[in-house]
Amino acid sequence: MMTNGKPKVVVLGGNFAGLASTQKIREYAGDAVDITVIDRNPYLLFIPNIPGEVFENRDPAASLRMDTYKAWQEARVDFIQGEVRGINPDTRVVEFTSREREGSAYETTPYDYLVVAFGCRLAYDRIPGFAEHGHTVSDTYYGNKLRRTLFDGGYKGGPIAVGSARFHQGTAVKDLVPMADAACEGPPIEIMMSMATWLKNRGFGGPDKITVFTPGRLIAEDAGEKIVNALLGIASKMGFHYRNNVGDIVEVTAEGVRFANGDGLEAELKILLPDWVPHTFMMGLPVCDEEGFVVTDMLMRNPKYPEVLACGDAAAVTVPKLGAIGHQESEIVGKQIALDLGRVSAEFAAEPLKPLVYCIGDMGDKQAFYIRSNSWFGGDTQILKMGRVPYLLKMQYKDLFFRTQGKVPPWGLDAAQFLAERLFAA
């Protein structure tokens, strides 16, 4: 399908992976392609900073939404504020409806290249009792709900449970990335640390009120055993409680959480992360694994449909589900499409994904932890730092991201790494 004689790239999703891959395609392929982006929202939500805003009693919707209009203009993109309804890899079309008004008719748009970057459903609807008794921080609605509970007197000082539901990973890429029991366990660690600071500052006690749990053998296993054991050692000295191997969350009630291993936890406040589940219409597509994640090789291409690429949480090889890994993948997507169009050399586009866990988690009181690790993927890097510098970096990274409309210059990340690891080693 060519418009103006140019191949058409359709990018599904316009948050971290969708924006970054679009910018990289434009950077490397130049004017050789037309690009259409479809996202239901005309803004990017800076999800990793939501917990920090909630525990500081700031509305995350006010500070963490970046209007994407300028970014799409700059990337010379046809942006559709639409709901993607389906994909047909055989006829190479995407089905969608416009989101601007209710009642829009179903439409289709063809593609030559498809970039699937629309993340996952965060499946709170699969946790019985969550709506009535659960809390979380993964979007502005839930973040504000927890914020009101904490700051408007809803919390009475009882025990607190923090943890994740079990992740259901597909097996199609099991030779490329390890199998995980939880999708993303940086957030539970960040929440438990920030919650303890909040309790202390409000005169409610401290870490011994909090139990952090994991469905798997080791919480945040993907950060590397050395790092997690160091973190658990610190947490245990501080007085936190820890439960592992609990399996899935079976139910949340007013009294606590019940787990698949038959165990349970009493808790007044239950702050949970759910299963990361692909969008319902992905199930059964020939480009997906048995769970609905898009199967790719480490160059982010589907083996059967090489014109279909994926990056970010929607891709099967993105484990754990981290924006930082999606960022690395977006770069590869840009290079692969440019390679097909003869805009870059095979050598330039040859570097496959070498996943790196890169995570800065808020701890409250302007402190944070910093993790950079690839040991879970067979590498030898495991770096953990804690203190004020990682916190400043987390804040500055977001500011830089907004100021550059997501085009964080490489020196932004490199400088962050340098500062966190060398100059201010904690």
Ligand SMILES: Cc1cc2nc3c(=O)[nH]c(=O)nc-3n(C[C@H](O)[C@H](O)[C@H](O)COP(=O)(O)OP(=O)(O)OC[C@H]3O[C@@H](n4cnc5c(N)ncnc54)[C@H](O)[C@@H]3O)c2cc1C
């Ligand atoms: C509390 C929390 C803290 C986190 N902290 C970190 C961290 O410190 N570091 C880190 O690297 N990662 C972190 N993560 C993970 C990170 O947020 C995700 O990995 C990242 O957002 C994935 O980016 P994405 O673009 O693939 O998907 P998303 O950010 O989920 O974006 C998907 C986009 O697609 C759109 N979309 C979805 N479905 C449709 C549809 N059917 N039609 C149209 N549009 C659609 C959505 O509107 C959205 O814009 C955290 C996650 C949580 C929940």
